Amino acid sequence: MFESFLAYKSGRWLRWAAVLVVVAIVSYGWQDLPVDRNGGTLVGYALGTIAAILMVWLTWLGRRKRDYHSNFGSVLGWTSAHVYLGSALVVIATLHTGFQFGSNVHTLAYVLMLVVCLSGLYGVWVYSRYPYKITGNSKGKMRNALFEDLKEEDRQIGRLSARLEDEDNKVIRGALERTEFGRTYLDQLMAKDRSKVQIPGRGLCDNKDMQGLADHLVAQLQASQSPARSEALQGILSRLGQRALILGRIREDVRLVAILKVWLFVHVPVAFAALAALAAHIFSVFVYW
């Protein structure tokens, strides 16, 4: 049976992370200090060391998952530990700060670490929901299969379109070619349809969900005098509905996959930024010890 990384070994890393968090909180509270709690006490240094090691190890997941021949734990186990220990890091690093913040390199490292952890938690949430949405949207078909369907529709529309006059044929083929899936990532994330159609006398018109072309063809159908032309137009209109449905699914698929990945554009680069800030934090603390 498939095992989710969240439930890996019945939550082995969840338990370890919980132990780590409890030990950290108890140590933090237990300290008997002549001064306010901070990162420079014995417990503070210990928490900081653990947090720093965790940050480096958490980032190492990117290396481990590419190391296909490694037997040093499964990627599934690593991912599970990555999620739970990453969550524990938020608590440990926060205790290390002693709740003292300012506009300096130390708080920068902490904030970047928080951004990484919170974006990671968003990723966990996305990974737990979106794969089901993706399969639900595409009805079990891969995106390539959806494109195969689209290709088939275009072939059929092209066949019917060939029966019409050149001018109509040109409008229809132009509309197929001007179908857009979102050139920008923002468009993809919002499933924005920027498709256009060039209609004689009206110029370049909006063709969202093939509606522009459909409206034009309906007008043509109403004005049609020839039964053969009417039949071809009706056939194309019917195919356009199907095509819009497929395009909608592809766009939704693109949107869902984009959401599934977009958080990584924060998570991964900021993780490296956080490591750099961590290095700056440690360096500066000991330069001016």
Add this chain to the structure above:
Amino acid sequence: MRLLVKKRVKDQSELREETFLGRVLRLGSATDQDLQVDDISVPLSCCEFTVEAGRLNLKVLERARVFVNNKLSRGAVLKPGDVIHIGICWVEVVESVDNYDAVLLFFTDRRNQKTLEIQQRLKPKFDGMGFSKRKLAWSLVVLILGVCVLLPGLVAFDPELREPIRTSSVLPDDSIWDSGPLHRAHRMIGDDCSACHEVAFSRVQDTTCLNCHAQINEHASAEAFPEAGLDGVRCATCHVEHHVPSVLVQRDSGGCVSCHQGVDAFKGGVSDLQSVANFPDDHPEFKVSLPVMDTQRNRWPIKRVSLSDPDLKSSSNLKFPHDLHLDSGGIEGAAGRVVMNCGDCHQPDPGGATMAPVGMEKDCSSCHLLTFDSGYPERQLPHGAPELLLPVLEEFYAKQTLVGEDLAAGRPLFPAERPGREPRMEAALRAQALVLAKRQALATAEDIFERTTCAICHQVDRKEVEGGELTWEVLPVKLVDRWMPKSVFDHQPHKDQSCATCHNAKASAFANDVLMPDLANCKTCHGGPESDNKIQSECIDCHQFHHPQQGLMGADLDQFTLSLGP
């Protein structure tokens, strides 16, 4: 079981062989599957291959659509030649070879992996944002290392670049390494980090602090009290800078108690220090520092006596009944009865913290006149110089003798003046006058030294010296300057309380009564740091860490002793 799996890889053109050892070979789209199919239409866990009794079995899980020889199947016993079709992948059972229970050929449908021409034409940028995570990551790393390490590092290590970068309004300097602002007491140091952080990668040294704080005293000797763990404790251990909120002096009693609870056992118990666990329940009774006159009568070594000691008596060599002076009915003074209060004699010093010393001329002389002859009430003796009293009295009475009968009758005591001759008194008369004067002076002295004026307040010793002459010694007076020098007490915040709240003077009949308030008296108002219904008091509210009776910090440690002295 032992299976040989042959996988077509790299566009199916290459065959890779893998040996599988295990009980179950699992196939699905999840990453933990033995055979992973990159097809979301395939369930995460799709089917399982097992070998039982030499036969290869296929078990289809859940509702996966698995075809065996083009027929939908829920499970089958497989034989060489059978072809299983799942989503985009195919598994063919081929003839078994030596040492293997079965051999499977695994490949995926090439057609479904190829990018369609229509995808190319529409060019949706599915798989990226137009820039890579890697580039973004490196850019951020370089930016952060440049801004947060390189530039501040130049300020820290390159004196030539220090000022240009610090004065630049754009470039970040080493202030971004500052974990918090300096305490207001240290603000005058400004942004010159190296003023305190003199050596990179080295903690701030005590010597740096002592450059300014040269007059600060030690708490105790780290060498004399190794148990206290003071060795290695730096100024910055307690006085932590760059914290938010900035608290330079730690008021918490926890640090004090961590050493002073059980401090009586230090040095094998030879120390005279007493254990303290907390103020309300486990604090020793206060001790007062009493000067005790030595046998030479010229030194006053200090003796520490607990307020609970039954032999608690001070020894000022004065006689002073507080009860008589504070009688609500008043006391007979020089100008009739006066009702006195504490403030008539005890006034705070100009700072308000302690009381100014009581003095005879200032506080007593308005009532205690130093007259000695009722016939001459305007004449008073000098105070504070008993050895001068007898000569003064002799002089006084000598004059009285001289102005006696003859002068009063208008007869000159000297012969009539003649040219060339000094006017002289007859020798016999002179001797008679002096005898008379001395006799009267001694009688008066005996009276004031032993019965009246001096003897009212002072302890006086009568002595007969050689030749039978009498002298008197007034014992030196020593008033206590500070009763409790090991605490810091400020009368100012307590001024709204009456004196009698702490000093029960009205019940004191003798000058050697110690009228200092005891621990219980303080505890009527003061509680421990956690107190709910009393003033929350920490150790540092009454005691100083840097002990004024210890040597200067950084000085030679040999001067410290086990006993902290008076």
